[in-house]
Each structure stands twice: as structure tokens, then as C-alpha cells.
Amino acid sequence: MGLIVQKFGGTxxxxxxxxxxxxxxxxxxxxxGNNVVVVVSAMGKTTDHLVDMANDITKSPSKREMDMxxxxxxxxxxxxxxxxxxxxxxxxxxxxxxxxxxxxxxxxGNARIIDIDTDRISNELESGKVVIVAGFQGVTxxxxxxxxxxxxxxxxxxxLAAALKADKCDIYTDVTGVFTTDPRFVKSARKLLSVSYDxxxxxxxxxxxxxxxxAVEFAKNYGLPLExxxxxxxxxxxxxxxxxxxxxxxxxxxxxxEDQITRVSVLGVSTSLKGLxxxxxxxxxxxxxxxxxxxxxxxxxxxxxxxSIKSNDLPETLDVLERNKExxxxxxxxxxxxxxKVSIVGSGMVSNPGVxxxxxxxxxxxxxxVKMVSTSxxxxxxxxxxxxxxxxxxxxxxxxxxxxxxxxxx
Amino acid sequence: MGLIVQKFGGTxxxxxxxxxxxxxxxxxxxxxGNNVVVVVSAMGKTTDHLVDMANDITKSPSKREMDMxxxxxxxxxxxxxxxxxxxxxxxxxxxxxxxxxxxxxxxxGNARIIDIDTDRISNELESGKVVIVAGFQGVTxxxxxxxxxxxxxxxxxxxLAAALKADKCDIYTDVTGVFTTDPRFVKSARKLLSVSYDxxxxxxxxxxxxxxxxAVEFAKNYGLPLExxxxxxxxxxxxxxxxxxxxxxxxxxxxxxEDQITRVSVLGVSTSLKGLxxxxxxxxxxxxxxxxxxxxxxxxxxxxxxxSIKSNDLPETLDVLERNKExxxxxxxxxxxxxxKVSIVGSGMVSNPGVxxxxxxxxxxxxxxVKMVSTSxxxxxxxxxxxxxxxxxxxxxxxxxxxxxxxxxx
Numbered sequence: 001m002g003l004i005v006q007k008f009g010g011t012x013x014x015x016x017x018x019x020x021x022x023x024x025x026x027x028x029x030x031x032x033g034n035n036v037v038v039v040v041s042a043m044g045k046t047t048d049h050l051v052d053m054a055n056d057i058t059k060s061p062s063k064r065e066m067d068m069x070x071x072x073x074x075x076x077x078x079x080x081x082x083x084x085x086x087x088x089x090x091x092x093x094x095x096x097x098x099x100x101x102x103x104x105x106x107x108x109g110n111a112r113i114i115d116i117d118t119d120r121i122s123n124e125l126e127s128g129k130v131v132i133v134a135g136f137q138g139v140t141x142x143x144x145x146x147x148x149x150x151x152x153x154x155x156x157x158x159x160l161a162a163a164l165k166a167d168k169c170d171i172y173t174d175v176t177g178v179f180t181t182d183p184r185f186v187k188s189a190r191k192l193l194s195v196s197y198d199x200x201x202x203x204x205x206x207x208x209x210x211x212x213x214x215a216v217e218f219a220k221n222y223g224l225p226l227e228x229x230x231x232x233x234x235x236x237x238x239x240x241x242x243x244x245x246x247x248x249x250x251x252x253x254x255x256x257x258e259d260q261i262t263r264v265s266v267l268g269v270s271t272s273l274k275g276l277x278x279x280x281x282x283x284x285x286x287x288x289x290x291x292x293x294x295x296x297x298x299x300x301x302x303x304x305x306x307x308s309i310k311s312n313d314l315p316e317t318l319d320v321l322e323r324n325k326e327x328x329x330x331x332x333x334x335x336x337x338x339x340x341k342v343s344i345v346g347s348g349m350v351s352n353p354g355v356x357x358x359x360x361x362x363x364x365x366x367x368x369x370v371k372m373v374s375t376s377x378x379x380x381x382x383x384x385x386x387x388x389x390x391x392x393x394x395x396x397x398x399x400x401x402x403x404x405x406x407x408x409x410x
Numbered sequence: 411m412g413l414i415v416q417k418f419g420g421t422x423x424x425x426x427x428x429x430x431x432x433x434x435x436x437x438x439x440x441x442x443g444n445n446v447v448v449v450v451s452a453m454g455k456t457t458d459h460l461v462d463m464a465n466d467i468t469k470s471p472s473k474r475e476m477d478m479x480x481x482x483x484x485x486x487x488x489x490x491x492x493x494x495x496x497x498x499x500x501x502x503x504x505x506x507x508x509x510x511x512x513x514x515x516x517x518x519g520n521a522r523i524i525d526i527d528t529d530r531i532s533n534e535l536e537s538g539k540v541v542i543v544a545g546f547q548g549v550t551x552x553x554x555x556x557x558x559x560x561x562x563x564x565x566x567x568x569x570l571a572a573a574l575k576a577d578k579c580d581i582y583t584d585v586t587g588v589f590t591t592d593p594r595f596v597k598s599a600r601k602l603l604s605v606s607y608d609x610x611x612x613x614x615x616x617x618x619x620x621x622x623x624x625a626v627e628f629a630k631n632y633g634l635p636l637e638x639x640x641x642x643x644x645x646x647x648x649x650x651x652x653x654x655x656x657x658x659x660x661x662x663x664x665x666x667x668e669d670q671i672t673r674v675s676v677l678g679v680s681t682s683l684k685g686l687x688x689x690x691x692x693x694x695x696x697x698x699x700x701x702x703x704x705x706x707x708x709x710x711x712x713x714x715x716x717x718s719i720k721s722n723d724l725p726e727t728l729d730v731l732e733r734n735k736e737x738x739x740x741x742x743x744x745x746x747x748x749x750x751k752v753s754i755v756g757s758g759m760v761s762n763p764g765v766x767x768x769x770x771x772x773x774x775x776x777x778x779x780v781k782m783v784s785t786s787x788x789x790x791x792x793x794x795x796x797x798x799x800x801x802x803x804x805x806x807x808x809x810x811x812x813x814x815x816x817x818x819x820x
């Protein structure tokens with residue numbers, strides 16, 4: 001008899017009908033002889049509706065009161081979920097974040113879990129009940145209600161699974177698993193049976209944020225197996241775990257991509273050490289996320305620094321650079337919009353130095369110019385023209401034999 | 411510098427616009443130099459919407475999970491109210507029932523407050539903040555979320571005012587005060603400037619439940635002055651307090667009434683002591699509220715017992731009597747529907763024995779037959795034909811000179 005944590009996201013509990021369906025997945029797990037803890041998000045549009053009301057009142061709502069407001073969303077779902085289980089004869093009890101003992105740091109809007117006091121949940125599990133916990137929320141030592149920020153319910157589920165020493169954490173969502181690339185763009189995309197934690201982290205932007213990176217990191221730290229699976233389709237999903245036997249021979253596991261990327265180049269930067277770090281410190285202080293960074297020296301002894309950002313951060317980025325021109329000590333700024341990032345991900349890559357070369361070869365052979373490159377042990381990212389993004393993804397998906405029915409070898 | 415507790419009901423916070431308006435009433439009280447604690451209900455239709463979703467799932471929801479579900483309603487309001495205050499430059503902090511230290515007995519759906527730990531609220535008041543508390547809800551020693559049942563937010567406000575030793579508790583609602591009778595039926599109805607706690611208890615069914623009897627009793631026990639006033643109109647409301655100087659000469663304070671009353675008569679009841687009490691014990695066990703009771707003896711040595719109930723309880727009442735015919739030991743049951751209760755209320759009545767007689771005289775003079783009578787120290791109730799109810803109310807309202815401009819004397 002094991003313990004399974006099931007997490008259902010907002011679309012999987014978006015209506016009374018869907019809550020009933022999710023409850024039937026809990027019933028199945030009980031029939032398998034397991035104890036079950038369920039973590040749920042707010043129902044579909046509930047959060048949007050609450051945010052709209054707050055915005056009607058003020059343009060700058062306090063984070064504390066937004067936490068107070070938004071945590072009602074999951075509280076509604078846990079109560080309805082518990083009623084749905086009772087209706088099919090399953091004893092259940094619902095807990096808010098504070099009732100479930102989820103202690104966080106004293107930060108509103110984006111708190112981290114610091115401890116989970118599992119006594120209350122364990123007692124209810126021992127008495128044979130299903131325990132339903134409100135995701136995304138916790139409480140500080142002072143009794144303040146907090147939220148965990150984006151992907152918070154995933155984090156709640158994984159943290160609870162770790163604290164309760166669960167055998168597995170199942171993330172139910174509106175896709176059937178993690179794919180080699182986004183099936184909405186590439187028809188031959190194939191569902192992966194398993195990926196490693198690190199690969200999942202790199203693939204996190206596939207499939208419309210199917211699993212939050214923070215939750216993956218947490219699971220990795222505790223060696224907790226995750227499964228991403230569909231709340232509607234009864235088929236096996238994708239297992240995320242350290243050991244990755246079934247597909248371990250695959251060098252490249254998937255192709256990730258992201259559009260609306262802009263390259264910004266800061267030219268003629270003084271190469272004093274301080275000058276270089278100051279650019280990125282300044283951008284970070286202004287909450288601009290920088291992704292790929294490339295640096296080159298000029299003959300004049302200065303440096304040209306290029307980096308990629310999301311296109312909608314461009315006006316703010318240019319403004320920050322302009323306002324700090326003196327302290328940053330550069331000559332000029334250039335930018336290029338209409339770009340996209342295309343990456344290949346796979347933990348086998350680290351021992352195969354030819355992978356990046358093959359990637360460039362494939363892109364060049366398809367007439368796709370590579371404008372920036374960044375590599376890590378399990379990923380090679382390139383920046384290309386946005387109009388060529390899907391073509392690049394398809395070419396790489398095929399060249400690395402990720403399509404359905406491809407021979408698993410290399 | 412005093413402390414005022416303000417309570418706003420569901421219609422007074424039924425939209426973002428109305429929350430803004432209510433917040434302006436809090437601002438006024440601050441300008442008067444007072445500290446303010448605000449107690450709010452769920453926004454207008456929120457509770458209905460939540461109940462509908464629960465009913466879609468199950469016909470017999472557990473009370474615990476309904477408490478979990480419904481308490482989100484007030485939590486939404488407190489957050490929005492706090493944002494509305496911040497928007498007009500007022501520092502505020504919102505608390506759920508458990509955060510406000512409102513401890514209740516371990517009963518779901520209808521818990522009573524057993525203690526209020528006011529430390530957290532007091533600390534925030536001392537730091538100059540307005541404290542906004544979710545009405546209707548509390549927490550047990552075991553950390554279970556409870557609700558206080560009907561009129562719960564009134565009770566929260568009065569209990570908090572008592573615990574915090576507030577100077578006054580203002581109940582903001584959609585009427586401008588307590589009236590001599592329902593102004594929707596009798597045009598000459600007049601707003602009372604003050605009534606005593608006991609009178610208010612008897613008048614509680616006037617003005618569509620303007621103030622819950624439980625809250626009035628609580629206020630009476632602590633000698634806490636209440637004011638019922640409009641959240642929209644800026645005029646003085648009705649003060650409820652023990653001393654009642656301004657209108658103390660009035661014998662009759664108001665005329666209360668209620669339609670859809672049924673008389674049930676149980677005929678030929680054995681007059682053994684046990685037999686008599688058993689009827690009402692049995693009805694109470696079946697949650698049937700009995701109001702007026704009249705008993706008479708027959709020549710045969712048995713008794714005829716008549717009582718009034720709400721008409722929609724009739725089928726259940728007849729069923730209970732039928733099922734227990736043997737143990738109750740009676741001969742037959744009669745019932746008459748289409749009746750109404752009309753009462754005159756006033757604490758001056760106790761020292762004026764002629765008041766009841768005058769009431770009957772007025773009704774008879776207007777061709778209205780009195781079918782049942784019940785008296786208390788401050789009230790005389792009669793049961794009349796439902797079709798004559800408004801006529802009876804108008805006649806009494808005029809005869810006891812309750813109309814606007816009447817001379818206050820007797």
C-alpha cells in the first residue's frame with residue numbers, strides 16, 4: 001500500500017463536471033490500494049475574475065491583500081472536490097494551506113515553502129480518508145496567508161509528496177505528457193515515456209508550461225518520481241525521474257522553442273571588470289530577464305555584449321540602458337526583434353561533443369541562419385529568425401530522429 | 411478617541427462600487443477621530459453561486475465542507491475592502507475569522523462563538539490601521555473552519571464590539587433604520603430613533619430581517635449600543651440600547667406582522683401531563699417551529715390544543731402527528747391555512763393592562779376576526795385572516811398613533 005499525491009491544475013477542475021471527473025481518478029488510485037493526497041488549483045477562470053475585481057478597485061493592489069483574495073480560489077475547489085468524493089462514497093477531508101501545515105517565508109505573492117507540518121494530514125490518512133489540500137498557498141509563522149507564485153500548486157504537490165514520503169506525485173493536466181516538441185506545431189511530435197529531472201527543467205517551456213521548473217527542482221532534490229498525465233485520457237503519461245532506463249540511449253530528448261525573442265547588443269563597452277557585470281546587475285534590478293549572453297572583443301580593446309530578452313521587455317531594456325549610459329560606459333546600443341530561440345535538450349549530449357555541430361549543420365542545410373548560440377551540458381540553444389522557427393524545429397526533430405516510430409539508438 | 415465596529419451586510423458590499431461606498435463610510439468615522447473595525451459579509455450573490463455549485467455535486471453536502479466553501483465569500487470581501495481603503499489612502503489589514511481569533515464550538519453550520527482572542531486585532535488598531543474582519547466565520551480549537559449560521563455576520567460584529575469594548579456597533583444595511591411597521595405595506599410607517607433591546611427582539615421580523623435576534627441578545631448581555639443605519643443614505647438610523655429616553659412614553663413601539671401562517675388543532679388529547687408535552691417535544695425533534703400555543707379543555711375531560719406554524723411546515727407537521735398518533739393519544743387533527751400573525755410591540759405595555767383590550771377593539775371595529783391570541787410582557791400577538799393582514803396593521807398603526815407626526819404621548 002503506497003501513498004500517491006495527485007495534483008489537478010485549474011483546467012482539470014475548471015467546472016463541476018471536471019471536478020467530478022478528477023474525483024473519479026482519485027477513486028481509481030484508491031482501488032489500486034493506495035492512500036491518496038490531492039492538491040488542487042483554483043477553478044479555471046476564478047483567479048481571473050478575482051483579479052479583475054481587484055483591478056477595478058486599484059491599479060496597485062497590496063500583495064498581502066491579493067494573497068488574501070486569491071487563496072479563496074483553491075479553497076472553493078477543495079470543498080467542492082471533497083463533496084464530489086463524498087458523493088461517490090469516498091471519505092475525504094479538505095484542508096487550506098494553513099490547515100495542511102504548509103509554512104512559508106514571510107513574503108507575499110511569491111513565498112517559498114520552508115517547512116511542512118504533516119501531522120494533521122497524516123492523522124487523516126491513517127483514518128482512511130483522502131486528504132484534499134489547497135495548492136499555491138501557505139502561512140507564515142505570524143499567521144499571515146501567503147501564495148507561492150507561478151506554478152505554485154505544482155510546488156505544493158511536490159513538497160507535500162516529499163514531506164509525506166509519497167511513492168509518487170502525479171501531475172494531472174490537459175496534455176497527455178511531455179513531448180519531444182510541441183505537437184501543435186510539429187505533427188510527428190512524440191510523447192516521451194520518461195525524462196530526467198534536468199531534461200525536464202530544460203524542456204519546461206514545451207507544452208505550454210506543463211510543469212513548473214520550481215516543482216521539478218524540488219522533486220529532483222528529493223528524488224521523487226513525477227508523472228505528467230492527462231486528467232481526461234486514461235493513458236500513461238511521462239515519468240520524470242533520475243534513472244531513465246527506457247530511453248537512455250537517446251542523445252537528444254526533445255526540441256524546445258520560444259518566439260518573440262529580441263537580441264540587444266551593447267557596443268564598445270569598457271572592458272574593466274566592473275563595467276561588464278554592471279550591465280547585467282542593472283538589468284536584473286529592473287526585473288528584466290536576460291537569457292543568452294554572448295561577448296566578443298573588438299580590436300579597439302573594448303567589448304561588444306549581446307544578449308537575448310523577451311521582445312516585450314525591449315522598451316524597458318532600452319530605457320534602462322539609456323538612463324545608465326554613463327555608469328555603464330558604452331558607445332552604442334543595437335537591437336533586433338522578430339527572433340526565436342530553438343533548443344535541443346538531452347542528457348546524453350554531455351558525452352557526445354558532435355551534437356552541437358550536427359545541430360548547426362542541420363540548420364545551415366535548411367537555410368536557417370544562427371544568430372546566437374548558447375550551450376549547457378544538456379542543451380544547445382540557438383537564436384534564429386522567428387519566421388524560420390517552426391522549420392528549424394521540424395528539421396531538428398527529424399534529424400535527431402525524435403518522430404514517432406524512430407529507432408531509439410545512436 | 412473611541413472605537414467603532416461597523417458591519418456591512420451582503421447588499422451593502424454587493425459590488426465593487428458598493429464596497430467603495432462602504433469604505434467611504436469608514437473614512438468618515440476615522441475623520442471623527444475614532445478607531446474602526448469593519449465586519450463584512452459575502453458580496454451579494456456570492457453565497458448563492460457557491461451553494462449552487464455544491465448542489466450540482468450533491469444533494470446532501472457535508473456541513474464541514476459547506477463551511478469550507480462558504481467562508482471564501484467573506485474572505486473575498488475583506489480583501490477587496492482593504493484594497494478599497496488603501497486606494498483612498500487609509501492603512502488597513504484584513505483578517506479571516508481564524509486570524510481574528512474568533513473561536514467557536516466544534517459544530518459546523520451553526521456554531522456559537524465561545525471566545526475571541528483580540529490580541530492580533532488590538533495590535534493592528536494600536537498601529538493606527540483599520541482592521542477588516544470576515545463575518546459569519548470562526549475556528550475551533552482543532553483548527554476547523556466553522557460558520558455561525560443565519561445572521562452570523564451581525565453576531566461577529568456585536569461579539570467583536572463586546573470583546574474589544576467598543577463604544578458602539580453600527581449595522582449598515584439597505585434600510586435607514588427600524589420602523590414602526592414595514593414601510594412597504596404601510597405608507598405612514600415612521601422610523602424609530604431608538605428602541606430597547608427587548609423591543610428590537612420582538613420587532614426582529616420587521617424590515618426583512620434587518621438585524622438578527624442572536625446579535626441583539628448578545629448586545630443586550632453586554633449593554634452594547636447598536637445603531638441600524640443605511641449604507642447609502644447619510645442620515646441617523648435607529649439606536650438600540652437599554653435606556654430609551656427619547657420615546658419612553660410610547661406604549662406601543664411598532665406593529666410587526668408575518669404572513670403564511672397555519673393553525674393546527676389537535677383535538678381530544680388525553681390530559682395526562684406526559685401526553686401534552688409529548689406533542690411539542692415530538693414536533694421540536696422534527697425541527698418544526700411552533701409559535702403561538704392555545705389550549706382548552708373539553709367537557710369530556712380531554713384537551714384541544716391549537717398552535718400556529720409556518721404554512722410550508724404543514725405537510726411535515728401532519729405527517730409527524732399521524733406517525734405518532736398512538737403515542738400522542740389524540741382523536742383528530744384540524745388545520746386552517748391562509749392566516750397571518752399581527753403583533754403590537756412596546757416595553758410600555760407591561761404597565762398598561764388595557765393595551766390588549768384596545769387592540770382587540772380596533773380589530774373588531776374593522777371587521778377583523780381574531781383567531782388566536784398570545785401575549786408577553788412587551789407584545790400582543792393575534793392570528794387573523796391573511797387577506798385582512800395589511801388592513802389590521804394599518805388600523806393598529808393608526809390607532810396607536812405610530813404614524814409620522816403623531817403626538818408622542820399616552
